[in-house]
């Protein structure tokens with residue numbers, strides 16, 4: 001008898017398992033970076049299916065397989081998708097919609113199928129939080145967040161977690177009402193100053209984070225007057241080239257970033273003489289192989305495109321919590337495999 005079951009875990013159940021606990025998510029994601037640094041992770045670069053065209057997409061689907069060894073011992077896959085129609089058609093759906101599958105790396109049997117949408121938002125901002133923890137100017141009190149969408153909300157959570165002295169967030173979006181809504185939502189925890197001007201919002205910031213759908217540089221070098229600033233870019237090309245070139249450079253995953261030929265890192269390396277050895281991966285910070293911001297450092301830019309390992313380690317934690325709490329719906333995968 002080899003009946004097989006798979007646990008389906010909804011977004012609401014994931015919330016009950018700790019999904020919105022940014023401290024926990026940052027710890028899990030940093031653990032994944034440490035494992036990556038120790039060679040305990042397999043995470044090939046994501047494969048992108050853009051429709052109608054890869055660069056000029058209206059919707060895309062990314063295939064993101066991962067294996068995490070050590071005590072995690074889990075294989076998993078995120079099917080990550082975004083739709084620009086969801087933004088323009090006001091259809092009640094987010095830009096990004098994701099699903100995660102967890103599998104046993106030994107038998108290869110699926111263990112769980114779970115919503116990956118908020119996992120993505122939480123882990124994406126957790127990566128920015130980890131970057132800020134290592135790279136932000138000491139005692140940073142002000143941050144500017146550009147983009148008040150789904151990632152913008154989790155970014156507020158991550159910056160509050162990463163920067164203990166943070167007291168003001170300047171938040172800019174084309175739609176100022178989205179910044180105002182977040183200012184109201186977080187008013188008991190932090191002061192958020194809403195604006196529709198990126199130029200005005202970046203001026204006072206020690207840390208500048210972009211998470212927009214702009215698709216072109218929206219933070220310009222000439223606007224930045226502070227000597228020590230950390231720029232963290234979540235979409236591919238939001239900081240202008242001159243900011244990147246004038247900064248010490250960090251990434252989540254160099255090999256993957258170089259597969260995105262229309263993005264900032266690729267442009268700097270291929271067209272502007274930046275050498276691969278000038279670029280540090282976050283995993284090297286997490287393992288302490290390299291140190292974070294030094295006293296003499298001025299501008300630092302960290303660029304991320306996201307990795308399956310970040311999703312899978314969080315999903316595995318939530319799956320374990322769901323098993324412990326008896327949450328999720330068991331689905332029969334098969335009563336007996338038809339052919340063995």
Ligand SMILES: NC(=O)c1ccc[n+]([C@@H]2O[C@H](COP(=O)([O-])OP(=O)(O)OC[C@H]3O[C@@H](n4cnc5c(N)ncnc54)[C@H](O)[C@@H]3O)[C@@H](O)[C@H]2O)c1
Pocket residue numbers: 082087095096120124146147148149150151152172173174175178198211212213214218233234235236304305306307
């Ligand atoms: N690095 C990663 O791991 C990772 C993971 C997931 C998503 N992302 C990226 O993060 C970005 C944000 O995702 P989201 O789910 O929050 O999207 P969203 O649609 O919920 O929010 C995007 C926000 O950006 C604003 N915006 C667009 N152009 C702007 C401009 N020129 N100036 C100011 N604001 C502007 C929009 O008004 C919107 O509020 C997307 O580009 C997405 O691809 C990155």
